[in-house]
Amino acid sequence: MDSMRGHEGIQMLLTAEQEAQQIVTAARNLRTTRLRQAKEEAEKDAGHYRSNMESEYQKRVGETSGNSGFTAERLAEETDVKIRNLKKSASKVQSDIVDMLIKYTTAAKY
Numbered sequence: 001m002d003s004m005r006g007h008e009g010i011q012m013l014l015t016a017e018q019e020a021q022q023i024v025t026a027a028r029n030l031r032t033t034r035l036r037q038a039k040e041e042a043e044k045d046a047g048h049y050r051s052n053m054e055s056e057y058q059k060r061v062g063e064t065s066g067n068s069g070f071t072a073e074r075l076a077e078e079t080d081v082k083i084r085n086l087k088k089s090a091s092k093v094q095s096d097i098v099d100m101l102i103k104y105t106t107a108a109k110y
Contacts, residue, residue: 027106034105053083 057079061072 031102031105035101038101038105053079 057075060075
């Protein structure tokens with residue numbers, strides 16, 4: 001009778017181990033999916049922002065192109081400075097954002 005209990009205990013442990021492995025695999029898959037979605041959303045947002053900035057730039061160039069080439073050059077320089085500043089700002093917080101996304105996508109909620 002003791003050998004039956006021992007066998008049942010081992011079987012329960014094996015079953016629990018398999019269930020735990022399934023939970024870990026599901027969590028990994030979910031994390032990967034969430035990271036992929038976050039990346040796609042970030043790229044989409046960056047594309048929208050880029051297109052908005054480009055259209056604003058083109059609008060300003062169109063408004064001032066009748067004045068002189070100097071104004072267009074000045075706007076181009078201002079836009080380049082703004083873009084560089086935005087890229088610097090984004091690069092400073094990029095790792096923090098990635099860490100935050102990983103933290104929230106890997107946090108298990110029960």
